[in-house]
Amino acid sequence: MANFYTDIPEIKFELENSPLMNRIVELKERDFADKDQYAEAPQDVADAIDTYGRVLDIVGDITGNIIAPNAEEVDAEGPHCENGRVRYAAKTYENLAAMTDAGLNGVTMPRRYGGLNLPVTVYTAANEMVSTADAGFENIWSLQDCIETLYCFGNEEQRQKYIPRVCAGETMSMDLTEPDAGSDLQSVMLKATYDEGNDCWRLNGSKRFITNGDSDIHLVLARSEAGTKDGRGLSMFIYDKKDGGVDVRRIENKMGIHGSPTCELVYKNAKCELCGDRKLGLIKYVMSLMNGARLGIAAQSVGLSQAAYNEAIAYARDRKQFGKAIIEFPAVAEMISNIKAKLDAGRALLYQTARYVDIYKALEDIARERKLTPEERQELKQYQRLADAFTPLAKGMNSEYANQNAYDCIQVHGGSGFMLEYACQRIYRDARITSIYEGTTQLQTVAAIRYVTNGFYAQVIEEYLAAPVSAEFEGIHRRIKEMATKLNVCTAAVKEADSQEVLDICARHLYEMAASTVMSLLLLRNTLQAPELFAKSMNVYLLYAESEVEKHFNWVRHMNPDLAEIFRQA
Amino acid sequence: MSLRIVVLAKQVPDTRNVGPDAMTPEGTVNRSALPAIFNPEDLNALEQALRLKDQNPGSIVIIITMGPGRAAEVIREAMYRGADGGYLLTDRAFAGADTLATSYALSTAIKHVMPDVDLIIGGRQAIDGDTAQVGPQVAEKLGLNQITYTEEVLSCKDGKIVVKRHIDGGVETVESALPCVLTVNGSAAPCRPRNVKRVMQFKRALCEMELPKDTTWADLPYADQYEKKAYLKLGQLTCADVNADLSQCGLAGSPTKVKNVENIVFKAKESKVMTASDDDINGLIQELLASHTIG
Numbered sequence: 001m002a003n004f005y006t007d008i009p010e011i012k013f014e015l016e017n018s019p020l021m022n023r024i025v026e027l028k029e030r031d032f033a034d035k036d037q038y039a040e041a042p043q044d045v046a047d048a049i050d051t052y053g054r055v056l057d058i059v060g061d062i063t064g065n066i067i068a069p070n071a072e073e074v075d076a077e078g079p080h081c082e083n084g085r086v087r088y089a090a091k092t093y094e095n096l097a098a099m100t101d102a103g104l105n106g107v108t109m110p111r112r113y114g115g116l117n118l119p120v121t122v123y124t125a126a127n128e129m130v131s132t133a134d135a136g137f138e139n140i141w142s143l144q145d146c147i148e149t150l151y152c153f154g155n156e157e158q159r160q161k162y163i164p165r166v167c168a169g170e171t172m173s174m175d176l177t178e179p180d181a182g183s184d185l186q187s188v189m190l191k192a193t194y195d196e197g198n199d200c201w202r203l204n205g206s207k208r209f210i211t212n213g214d215s216d217i218h219l220v221l222a223r224s225e226a227g228t229k230d231g232r233g234l235s236m237f238i239y240d241k242k243d244g245g246v247d248v249r250r251i252e253n254k255m256g257i258h259g260s261p262t263c264e265l266v267y268k269n270a271k272c273e274l275c276g277d278r279k280l281g282l283i284k285y286v287m288s289l290m291n292g293a294r295l296g297i298a299a300q301s302v303g304l305s306q307a308a309y310n311e312a313i314a315y316a317r318d319r320k321q322f323g324k325a326i327i328e329f330p331a332v333a334e335m336i337s338n339i340k341a342k343l344d345a346g347r348a349l350l351y352q353t354a355r356y357v358d359i360y361k362a363l364e365d366i367a368r369e370r371k372l373t374p375e376e377r378q379e380l381k382q383y384q385r386l387a388d389a390f391t392p393l394a395k396g397m398n399s400e401y402a403n404q405n406a407y408d409c410i411q412v413h414g415g416s417g418f419m420l421e422y423a424c425q426r427i428y429r430d431a432r433i434t435s436i437y438e439g440t441t442q443l444q445t446v447a448a449i450r451y452v453t454n455g456f457y458a459q460v461i462e463e464y465l466a467a468p469v470s471a472e473f474e475g476i477h478r479r480i481k482e483m484a485t486k487l488n489v490c491t492a493a494v495k496e497a498d499s500q501e502v503l504d505i506c507a508r509h510l511y512e513m514a515a516s517t518v519m520s521l522l523l524l525r526n527t528l529q530a531p532e533l534f535a536k537s538m539n540v541y542l543l544y545a546e547s548e549v550e551k552h553f554n555w556v557r558h559m560n561p562d563l564a565e566i567f568r569q570a
Numbered sequence: 571m572s573l574r575i576v577v578l579a580k581q582v583p584d585t586r587n588v589g590p591d592a593m594t595p596e597g598t599v600n601r602s603a604l605p606a607i608f609n610p611e612d613l614n615a616l617e618q619a620l621r622l623k624d625q626n627p628g629s630i631v632i633i634i635t636m637g638p639g640r641a642a643e644v645i646r647e648a649m650y651r652g653a654d655g656g657y658l659l660t661d662r663a664f665a666g667a668d669t670l671a672t673s674y675a676l677s678t679a680i681k682h683v684m685p686d687v688d689l690i691i692g693g694r695q696a697i698d699g700d701t702a703q704v705g706p707q708v709a710e711k712l713g714l715n716q717i718t719y720t721e722e723v724l725s726c727k728d729g730k731i732v733v734k735r736h737i738d739g740g741v742e743t744v745e746s747a748l749p750c751v752l753t754v755n756g757s758a759a760p761c762r763p764r765n766v767k768r769v770m771q772f773k774r775a776l777c778e779m780e781l782p783k784d785t786t787w788a789d790l791p792y793a794d795q796y797e798k799k800a801y802l803k804l805g806q807l808t809c810a811d812v813n814a815d816l817s818q819c820g821l822a823g824s825p826t827k828v829k830n831v832e833n834i835v836f837k838a839k840e841s842k843v844m845t846a847s848d849d850d851i852n853g854l855i856q857e858l859l860a861s862h863t864i865g
Contacts (some may be wrong), residue, residue, distance in 0.1 A: 040768075051769075054770075058763060061764075098762075101765065102763040102764065116767070
């Protein structure tokens with residue numbers, strides 16, 4: 001009886017051991033205003049945290065005992081397109097039923113709409129576990145967080161109409177990408193026109209690469225302003241499948257995440273509702289949608305890294321060569337230690353980001369109910385900036401780590417890993433998309449680089465470094481400080497060069513230096529509190545991060561405008 | 571039509587994962603080495619009850635379990651999954667009961683808490699005793715029809731129930747008038763997971779027996795909650811509460827006497843123990859090839 005929550009103490013640690021957690025609960029529960037109105041509402045902080053653990057225990061049970069055992073069959077069968085509709089793999093329905101029976105929908109929504117009112121941090125942990133079980137199913141289940149965007153920007157009537165349905169288990173999708181609008185969403189052409197006669201909007205055109213495209217409730221990015229060509233002509237719409245008008249033309253044949261149907265959609269005069277204001281579709285609402293989705297992919301990536309670790313260590317303990325288990329060979333043990341170190345460091349970054357998101361989103365929500373105090377406004381600004389700065393780090397780095405870990409997991413399996421017999425091959429294929437969708441790692445770098453050049457990461461690193469450290473870990477602390485110094489030297493050198501080309505070509509390197517330093521510090525923080533869980537990974541990760549920073553340091557310090565030019569490709 | 575359903579469940583040691591320390595040197599079960607769980611087939615039974623409740627709005631599902639205070643966990647687990655409430659049948663007088671005395675105690679409890687019961691559903695058998703006697707004996711004590719080896723309830727309407735039974739060599743569909751007793755097979759649908767809102771609501775539910783020694787409800791953390799929410803105090807019944815005849819309860823009411831427990835070691839010559847090592851498997855393959863069993 002596997003349980004992905006109780007089997008993985010690091011998740012519980014992240015849930016219970018941050019000083020930010022109390023603040024998150026207070027904000028999210030509005031000083032426990034719901035406690036007399038809803039039987040399920042917590043009485044105080046300790047009660048809420050106890051509940052979070054129990055909720056995740058249920059997720060751990062379902063993921064370990066239902067979703068994970070179904071994963072292989074779902075991967076092999078995949079979804080089907082029949083008469084313009086999607087039929088999931090048979091076991092996907094079983095997974096969905098289990099999650100719905102357990103009431104794990106509308107996880108972060110307020111209780112008045114039927115939601116669980118849980119923090120993003122708890123939802124993230126659930127997401128991670130679902131992904132460990134089956135990353136493809138995680139896509140379908142976690143698209144429920146599109147409801148956040150509808151909650152934030154839709155009107156009260158739309159909230160009351162749609163949120164309870166999502167809480168009851170209806171699925172969602174975000175229809176953004178088109179054949180000629182992938183990373184560049186400004187080019188979206190799906191046409192939205194106002195139907196005067198019926199007093200509603202209509203959608204015409206097509207979309208591509210839409211995850212779970214036959215969902216019950218779609219958020220659609222479409223061009224509402226005829227004649228415009230850029231992002232300012234785009235608005236967000238809600239399409240209700242009950243109204244009809246959107247068909248699935250085909251399902252993509254993908255390398256991985258087979259359980260998740262990726263659809264080409266055709267809109268034929270489909271009735272829809274405007275969500276929020278016209279023209280803010282891309283510049284405001286999709287940005288919000290994407291930030292939530294990026295945190296989701298970070299969680300999916302950490303879940304995959306955990307799966308890679310589970311498979312690698314199980315195989316290495318079992319497989320014997322030269323008369324002993326292969327885990328006893330240093331070359332194999334090093335790979336497994338590195339997987340675990342990147343997993344623990346990436347997870348620390350994931351949950352820190354989730355906590356930052358929680359505080360700012362809760363404050364933002366409170367601001368809808370009442371005027372914030374000046375202190376709260378300051379707090380909101382601070383955490384929003386942290387969330388914006390950390391989200392691209394968490395998404396980019398964890399997705400790259402998931403790929404590296406899946407690669408090493410196959411390597412541990414040797415020839416057997418290349419055969420399609422072990423779960424590692426599915427993890428390897430599933431991981432590949434994480435560094436691509438919801439913004440490639442290259443685009444995460446674009447989102448993050450301003451926080452390198454304006455010194456924001458350096459400032460956060462400085463604050464982290466100022467925390468007290470026990471004598472035992474002073475050496476580690478000193479080494480991380482040196483990493484921070486190298487980041488600062490490189491940042492100064494790039495700014496000195498005063499060349500956009502140098503900055504662009506160095507961006508990924510600076511991004512990784514900052515991320516490695518931040519993750520080292522977060523892992524140190526965890527290690528100080530729970531050395532039995534993290535000391536090993538701390539030491540391993542530091543060796544890795546230090547050598548990465550050194551590598552980037554050498555790369556960046558040799559860069560100049562002339563050298564940058566040789567990378568240009570015709 | 572709305573149904574009144576009693577589910578019978580038992581807390582059992584998890585005998586599916588028996589380790590070397592599962593027995594004490596005295597030959598009794600080492601309960602600390604074996605986690606206490608909801609008897610697996612009783613979960614299948616609960617699922618059948620909850621499905622009937624889903625299909626028949628207004629139905630009530632009550633769980634009854636007999637055991638010490640800690641067995642109340644079974645009631646909470648059932649409530650997390652959808653049961654409306656439950657009773658812990660607990661009394662020193664019930665201790666040492668065999669299946670007959672257990673059935674007697676359960677039947678008196680059912681008569682007490684739900685005299686107008688439509689369905690009594692339990693697992694086929696418990697994994698610690700494997701007798702499969704309690705369900706049928708409860709039916710006898712109450713003078714009700716019984717359907718054993720239930721795999722699926724096909725319909726339940728107009729005072730009749732149609733059930734698919736999983737029996738040796740096939741399946742059988744039978745019909746019975748209500749009220750009746752069903753015992754459910756492990757091959758029936760697995761029980762639904764715990765529901766998070768119900769866990770939030772009932773996580774603090776307790777039986778009085780579970781209160782630490784010398785404490786009252788008022789001494790518990792969140793004591794006001796027990797005042798405000800009556801459902802947090804789980805039902806608890808003693809021998810006197812259900813008017814049970816003491817001579818039919820516990821050891822006194824148990825004709826079964828355990829004289830001796832022996833370890834059975836199979837000594838048959840045909841059996842051969844192998845490990846999963848390559849050597850052992852290769853050896854077996856060679857042997858089977860030599861005897862022309864394969865190849």
